[in-house]
Amino acid sequence: MASDATRLVLASGSKTRRALLEAAGVAVEIHAADVDEAAIRDRLLTGEPSVSHESIALVLAEEKARSVSAEQADALVIGADQVLSFEGRLFEKAKDMAEARACLGALRGKSHALHSATALAQGGTVVWRGVETARLTLRNFSDAALDRYLEQVGPVVLTSVGAYQIEGPAIQLFETVEGDHSTILGLPLLPLLAELRRREVLVS
Template sequence: MLEGAGVPFAVQVADVDEAAVKATHDPADAAGLAVELARVKALAVSRHDAEAWVLGADQTLSFQGGLVSKAGSLDEARARLTAMRGTVHQLHSGAALARNGQVVWSGVDTATLRVRNFSDAFLETYLKTEGEGLLACVGSYRLEGMGSQLFEAVEGDYFTVLGLPLWPVLAELRRAGVLRS
């Protein structure tokens, strides 16, 4: 997304214990958790390169009042998608910018996705086609791929669904003088 928007960047994996952050956070506050995970990641990297502008990001999924984690297997993905069939859920994409070991901005955006009442045959084809790559996605789908066929409607920003509240991030980078306005 950043590359497509013309923002130069380098990737550095934040070595953070996401399970520990989740354990201390209210599971009913999925949007808040997305921001907190983004903040923790941005700070972890910023502490190693104080002068860099560091963007941390994370995404959470809330469904039927609970927090959903990534599926551990295709069988778990099948069960999750079956449960979400004909219902709605929310994706919360959090982002945080850090510099000099401090978070200078953070935000979250939410999209609501309405899953269509797809057939079992479609689900099996989908799982076979997409394979274990789905296990890297919190909802066991990629909207930019065949997963788009799982939905009948999406309310919210496309980039939020992909995992980053891009418009607010770009606005903050312009405000901070990192990008030209």
């Protein structure tokens, strides 16, 4: 339970992130951040093409937290973001089913990284941030298995980077998964909970 003295706000409309926090016993209000993620990514990559993908995830999480914190000055705001890094490229959410199929086809039989970043902001200022990485390898599945998966889950694949949600039927496409489950889902809980305890927002 969060203390009565501190309001916790999640700067995300993600049902998964909210569910992770609530399952951990952390009550949050929801105020989705209104930031142009694509413009921020493009600015970072144009300004410094060699910028790390972890840094991009961190900046996005910070911008979300800062944006909502400027409007919710009395709250501690949680911002989060996740990027998929594969062979030096950043993958975004697929725009349609054909693009989702192409994305999974590119990842098939290979490994990729999910960088999940979290930031805390108060009064419009970022006061803490962190990033965790999970590494996942898809098995060399058949075209028939890919078609079956896409038929099974439908357009929901367009809501997640990489065109998969590992907590569902997509798990059948994977060979190995290395990393904390909450990191894979886009909100690394353990470092966040540790920081909330350090700030006495949660009981230590």
